[in-house]
Amino acid sequence: MLNTVRPQMKQMSFWLLLFILLLIAFLVIRFGGSSLASFKAVFLSIIIEALPFIIIGVFVSALLENFVSEEVISKFFPSNRYLGILLACLLGIIFPICECGIVPVARRLISKGVPLSSAVAFMLAAPIINPVVASSTAVAFFNNHAMVWLRLGLAFLVAYLAGLLVSFFVRGNQLNASVENETGGCGCAHEPVAASQSVTAKLGKTVVDASNEFFEMGKYLIIGAFPGALAQTFIPRQSLLSIGHQPLLSVIVMVVFAFGVSVCSSADAFIAVSFTSSFSRGALLAFMVFGPMVDVKNTLMLLNAFKPRFVILLILIIFFLVVESAFWINVL
Amino acid sequence: MQQQMARDWEKIIKSLILLCFGSLLFYLVISGQLRIYINPRFTILTELAAAALFSMFVVQLFYSRSRQPDDHNAPRMWVYVIFIVPLALAVLLPGAVLDASVASSRGLSFNGGNLASAPLSQAFASGIDPGGSAGQQANDAGVSKSGTIQVTPDNFVRMVDAIGQSPEDYAGREIDMLGFVIRNKDFAPQEFGLIRFIITCCTADASPVGFILKSKDAVDYKDGTWINIQGVIEVDNYDQQVVPVIEATSIERAAQPSDPYVYP
Secondary structure (H helix, E strand, O other), X not given: XXXXXXXXXXXXXXXXXXXXXXXXXXXXXXXXXXXXXXXXXXXXXXXXXXXXXXXXXXXXXXXXXXXXXXXXXXXXXXXXXXXXXXXXXXXXXXXXXXXXXXXXXXXXXXXXXOOHHHHXXXXXXXXXXXXXXXXXXXXXXOOOOHHHHHHHHHHHHXXXXXXXXXXXXXXXXXEOHHXXXXXXXXXXXXXOOOOOOOHHHXXXXXXXXXXXXXXXXXXXXXHHHHHHHHHHHHOOOHHHHOOOOOOOHHHHHHHHHHHHHOOOOOOHHHHHHOOOOOOOXXXXXXXXXXXXXXXXXXXXXXXXXXXXXHHHHHHHHHHHHHHHHHHHHHHO | OHHHHHHHHHHHHHHHHHHHHHHHHHHHHXXXXXXXXXXXXXXXXXXXXXXXXXXXXXXXXXXXXXXXXXXXXXOOOHHHHHHHHHHHHHHHOOOOOOOHHHHHHHOOOOXXXXXXXXXHHHHHHHHHOOXXXXXXXXXXXXXXXXXXXXXXXXXXXXXXXXXXXXXXXXXXXXXXXXXXXXXXXXXXXXXXXXXXXXXXXXXXXXXXXXXXXXXXXXXXXXXXXXXXXXXXXXXXXXXXXXXXXXXXXXXXXXXXXXXXXXXX
């Protein structure tokens, strides 16, 4: 089996590389060399900005794996689904993990026995409902504090309802089986935490786990930064503006824009505020709620961690919840 | 046997990538180049990330066991190509400063009230900024009634914001500032924008911020040219908004500063 998979991968990497080179060559010819420098600047800045956060994410995940037993975690989450999801939505207040690092943590929680619904609610809410993002949003919308509460409220609503829908309609843990075996690096991800292991051994294993997960998630960060940087460098923002005040279309445009640009949740409020005069309020909120929950890099990480059908279902749920509520905010 | 070798190779490649990323971050911090990618207030995070990457490198290289023979996941080398792309870009491609075309594609705004930066500076001046007292002083200095307004990288955001918010208060004042030239389609031949990029988090959120400038020599200065100007602030209408406009008294070409961005 291995022999059939390997050549395919080799081919894929070859085509991928060729595609990237051709695209870069085309853009240099079309826009000139200085725009390539701009592209490089944006591409690298997204990666450099996100690296610390993704490293925090994989270390939290690895620490959970090696130092916190399943009993502790399952005792922490109430078994009542309404309470469990509620708690998960608010956990970001003490665990402010941004969206670059949240997927490995959520996956680890699920493999430690946390219900899928609570883990999903945590994954969606924590990158927004946390002190860092709340204060950066407050700074950006200093003269319009309603936006802060609307953003937090909308994020809570979407995360809670998505968690609830998942708890009613989705069975099983939905993790990708192949990945589950791989996470431990040595194929021992599901060994219970051995109490007898010395702390140094555990620490060593924590770093190994973290670095394995870093490679697993890091590649999606890099792939996701690519279209983000392309959009930031080459798509004129004015092309978005003509539709800015239609109640439904403006929301959808901003959701798609948020998906494409992959800006960190602690910075996106500043981008949103620069659209204040040209976009409806619902559209700005949709941008600030959908973006941290789903964007290119996140979707790739989700597809790696979860079954594809579940990822599509989850994105559709989030899309409809966000678009619907933002539309009502615009109309009311 | 061959697979065993591939696994050893994988371990070495992984270690090298970790080492390279750590070194890149470390180099950016000590050379000061980090500022062209992210706001320097995140420097400490980048330093911690570099330290974490080095520790991962050491552990990966010396302590991690190679994959067990019964592990069915074949090493996938193509994955590592992805990690080499940003490293290669960082090392091989010279220059990483946003150019003027990005400014026009981001949309120009010359009224302080519309700028992403405006609220920031306000909030910072009122004490959210750890260096809040400095912000307060500069704000007072901006309100003072006489003298030339010197726009520096440190007070850029506050000054542009204050003047943009209430141009009438500053009409007739002399101003001295550095920036680069940018144009909109609807500018008259004797007009151009004089702006700098503001970086809130990273270059991805850079927003062009500045003033409209009027000069009879405007056509001599191409988009992207860095200039030092002196002029007088006037009030004008642009795009149905009251905006400050600088009537230039002197324009001098300047080199692009080593630190081309400003940070709120």
